[in-house]
Amino acid sequence: MRVRLEDVARKAGVSPKTVSRVLNDEANVTDATRERVRAAMEAMDYRPNPSARSLAGHRSFVIAMLYDNNDNPASTYLAEVQDGVLEACDAHRYSMMLRPLRMRDSDFIRRVDALIADHHPDGVVLTPPITDYAPLLKRLRELGVPYASVSPARRGKILGVAMDEQQAARAMVEHLIEQGHRRIAHVIGIANHGASRWRLAGYREAIAAAGLSEDPAWVVQGAFTFASGVEAARQLFALRKRPTAVFAANDDMATGVMWAAGEYGLKVPRDVSVCGFDDTPLSRQLWPALTTIQQPSREMGKIAAEQLLTHLRGQGSGRLVDIPFSLQVRGSTGVAPKDT
Amino acid sequence: MRVRLEDVARKAGVSPKTVSRVLNDEANVTDATRERVRAAMEAMDYRPNPSARSLAGHRSFVIAMLYDNNDNPASTYLAEVQDGVLEACDAHRYSMMLRPLRMRDSDFIRRVDALIADHHPDGVVLTPPITDYAPLLKRLRELGVPYASVSPARRGKILGVAMDEQQAARAMVEHLIEQGHRRIAHVIGIANHGASRWRLAGYREAIAAAGLSEDPAWVVQGAFTFASGVEAARQLFALRKRPTAVFAANDDMATGVMWAAGEYGLKVPRDVSVCGFDDTPLSRQLWPALTTIQQPSREMGKIAAEQLLTHLRGQGSGRLVDIPFSLQVRGSTGVAPKDT
DNA sequence: ATGAAAGCGCTAACAT
DNA sequence: ATGTTAGCGCTTTCAT
Numbered sequence: 053m054r055v056r057l058e059d060v061a062r063k064a065g066v067s068p069k070t071v072s073r074v075l076n077d078e079a080n081v082t083d084a085t086r087e088r089v090r091a092a093m094e095a096m097d098y099r100p101n102p103s104a105r106s107l108a109g110h111r112s113f114v115i116a117m118l119y120d121n122n123d124n125p126a127s128t129y130l131a132e133v134q135d136g137v138l139e140a141c142d143a144h145r146y147s148m149m150l151r152p153l154r155m156r157d158s159d160f161i162r163r164v165d166a167l168i169a170d171h172h173p174d175g176v177v178l179t180p181p182i183t184d185y186a187p188l189l190k191r192l193r194e195l196g197v198p199y200a201s202v203s204p205a206r207r208g209k210i211l212g213v214a215m216d217e218q219q220a221a222r223a224m225v226e227h228l229i230e231q232g233h234r235r236i237a238h239v240i241g242i243a244n245h246g247a248s249r250w251r252l253a254g255y256r257e258a259i260a261a262a263g264l265s266e267d268p269a270w271v272v273q274g275a276f277t278f279a280s281g282v283e284a285a286r287q288l289f290a291l292r293k294r295p296t297a298v299f300a301a302n303d304d305m306a307t308g309v310m311w312a313a314g315e316y317g318l319k320v321p322r323d324v325s326v327c328g329f330d331d332t333p334l335s336r337q338l339w340p341a342l343t344t345i346q347q348p349s350r351e352m353g354k355i356a357a358e359q360l361l362t363h364l365r366g367q368g369s370g371r372l373v374d375i376p377f378s379l380q381v382r383g384s385t386g387v388a389p390k391d392t
Numbered sequence: 393m394r395v396r397l398e399d400v401a402r403k404a405g406v407s408p409k410t411v412s413r414v415l416n417d418e419a420n421v422t423d424a425t426r427e428r429v430r431a432a433m434e435a436m437d438y439r440p441n442p443s444a445r446s447l448a449g450h451r452s453f454v455i456a457m458l459y460d461n462n463d464n465p466a467s468t469y470l471a472e473v474q475d476g477v478l479e480a481c482d483a484h485r486y487s488m489m490l491r492p493l494r495m496r497d498s499d500f501i502r503r504v505d506a507l508i509a510d511h512h513p514d515g516v517v518l519t520p521p522i523t524d525y526a527p528l529l530k531r532l533r534e535l536g537v538p539y540a541s542v543s544p545a546r547r548g549k550i551l552g553v554a555m556d557e558q559q560a561a562r563a564m565v566e567h568l569i570e571q572g573h574r575r576i577a578h579v580i581g582i583a584n585h586g587a588s589r590w591r592l593a594g595y596r597e598a599i600a601a602a603g604l605s606e607d608p609a610w611v612v613q614g615a616f617t618f619a620s621g622v623e624a625a626r627q628l629f630a631l632r633k634r635p636t637a638v639f640a641a642n643d644d645m646a647t648g649v650m651w652a653a654g655e656y657g658l659k660v661p662r663d664v665s666v667c668g669f670d671d672t673p674l675s676r677q678l679w680p681a682l683t684t685i686q687q688p689s690r691e692m693g694k695i696a697a698e699q700l701l702t703h704l705r706g707q708g709s710g711r712l713v714d715i716p717f718s719l720q721v722r723g724s725t726g727v728a729p730k731d732t
Numbered sequence: 733a734t735g736a737a738a739g740c741g742c743t744a745a746c747a748t
Numbered sequence: 749a750t751g752t753t754a755g756c757g758c759t760t761t762c763a764t
Binding site: 733734735736737738739740741742743744745746747748 | 749750751752753754755756757758759760761762763764
Binding site for chain 4: 397440444
């Protein structure tokens with residue numbers, strides 16, 4: 053039969069409750085007994101039964117990761133975040149469960165309610181773009197379910213992790229300006245996503261700071277997809293006054309821009325510089341490789357989950373961790389062409 | 393407080409055990425009582441407590457999805473399979489948990505043991521390439537943990553889902569032959585993956601059936617990545633006797649081949665036809681769009697999980713479901729160039 | 733076809 | 749600092 057907590061207690065010569073205390077890192081156990089109990093657990097390869105723990109302790113040791121599978125960021129982004137969350141959960145002996153949602157659906161909140169009622173996660177991790185869906189946040193607070201966010205649009209007294217995307221976007225555009233570019237275009241991501249707004253704001257900030265005029269024709273709406281990048285770039289390259297550099301709000305769109313450059317017979321970076329945002333695996337596989345902003349998605353998922361777990365353990369209350377960006381300059385950007 | 397099974401029993405005027413029987417679809421309940429109990433559950437919005445069910449019933453209502461995150465297929469593939477598994481689990485009120493593994497690591501089996509000991513999944517879903525890792529299958533049988541496989545290399549008395557990839561690859565190459573191609577190259581996937589072997593075998597079968605000779609120089613090793621596709625294509629396009637068509641073992645490599653074609657000034661499909669396998673989202677975003685084999689990954693994940701769940705419920709024992717492939721002819725393949 | 737009693741493995745609340 | 753008791757919400761086993 054399986055080893056139970058009671059068996060460990062007998063072996064260590066203590067009561068079950070003491071073993072329970074050790075298991076849960078509670079106070080009021082002398083170091084000596086703690087050690088003895090730990091040794092017994094180790095020796096017997098004791099594995100606590102999560103169902104029994106949940107039932108008696110009113111906690112599930114489960115955290116749920118919520119994401120939008122309708123219009124989400126690139127699926128590779130979510131996979132990486134998920135990987136990080138999973139790693140943090142494993143380290144703390146929690147389980148992770150996934151909950152795809154559709155922000156647009158009318159039963160969004162009902163689906164969340166069902167998740168809580170059915171599985172009682174001890175907390176949830178929110179990913180963009182649902183990090184900022186007010187009705188969700190409100191409901192979670194009503195239900196008393198703690199949450200941590202990855203890249204929330206609003207900061208404040210929130211658990212989670214964020215990068216200064218606006219600053220990063222600005223740095224990206226400043227890099228282009230340093231290379232002599234004056235006609236710099238931007239391809240926007242899905243409207244209303246925090247990411248889209250910040251990256252656009254950073255672009256504008258850099259343009260303004262350099263005293264360049266912002267030509268409306270050089271700011272084109274995209275949708276975070278390769279195809280939308282191609283479309284956007286076709287508009288840009290058809291202009292009489294063609295931009296010499298294009299900053300796309302993510303790598304997939306930037307890849308589309310490079311593709312379109314090929315269609316127009318433009319060499320990257322000789323005729324046009326292209327850069328993106330995210331540092332997806334694809335960005336390194338292209339030739340020339342894409343200049344982009346590294347966003348450590350996996351790490352961010354891990355940190356968000358860790359903040360949540362810290363909060364759950366009541367050890368300090370957790371916080372919004374700021375993570376630095378890093379500009380990856382690669383072959384797709386270069387000095388501006390002499391003239392036109 | 394929460395509604396418990398006992399509350400439902402009282403409301404329906406039966407014993408707790410009867411409610412339990414209804415909950416678990418057990419026999420020995422008259423239709424009338426069953427209906428009455430169901431109505432009470434509905435009216436009270438009863439949600440069984442999974443921990444209590446697990447503890448008393450010795451089942452976890454959890455199934456684990458195992459995957460290799462070392463050299464796995466494209467991450468979008470796994471995300472889709474995962475999505476399907478999740479859907480099936482939800483429908484049956486099971487939870488899904490994820491378990492990334494590294495097939496090469498020495499503690500592979502220990503990690504599996506830990507998963508079972510810590511979480512007691514009622515069953516596991518295996519994804520390529522670990523569907524065919526013999527030590528794993530052996531251990532799972534020893535532990536008495538049922539499993540279902542997505543695209544296992546070996547058929548036989550196995551639960552899961554599979555597509556005839558060899559047949560699909562053959563159909564792909566036959567399509568090229570019909571277009572007049574005679575010099576057809578193949579870029580192989582990661583060695584030893586079932587997928588790589590089948591696709592190569594299908595290629596050879598078609599070549600042989602058409603009475604064409606197989607030139608060793610036209611069969612190049614790749615690794616399922618975009619970059620490996622670029623590399624492989626460079627070798628092919630540098631040949632004096634250049635192939636007029638390239639069949640890559642997946643879409644990522646095919647995309648690499650198209651990229652390399654651009655480098656060599658070759659127009660697709662005028663100068664060279666390119667095709668892939670998987671029908672990833674990317675394949676439709678390219679221009680020209682990629683001719684490929686549609687593999688319904690999401691559906692396959694769902695079916696595998698359903699087979700497993702059917703088996704767990706003891707309703708029929710589940711089987712290996714064969715799923716049809718479909719050839720997606722798009723712009724990247726066309727008639728062979730006149731000559732060279 | 734239905735029910736009563738016992739207990740799954742752990743922790744909360746209250747001793748000591 | 750440690751132990752005792754009761755019980756978490758369900759299913760099992762065994763009656764009836």
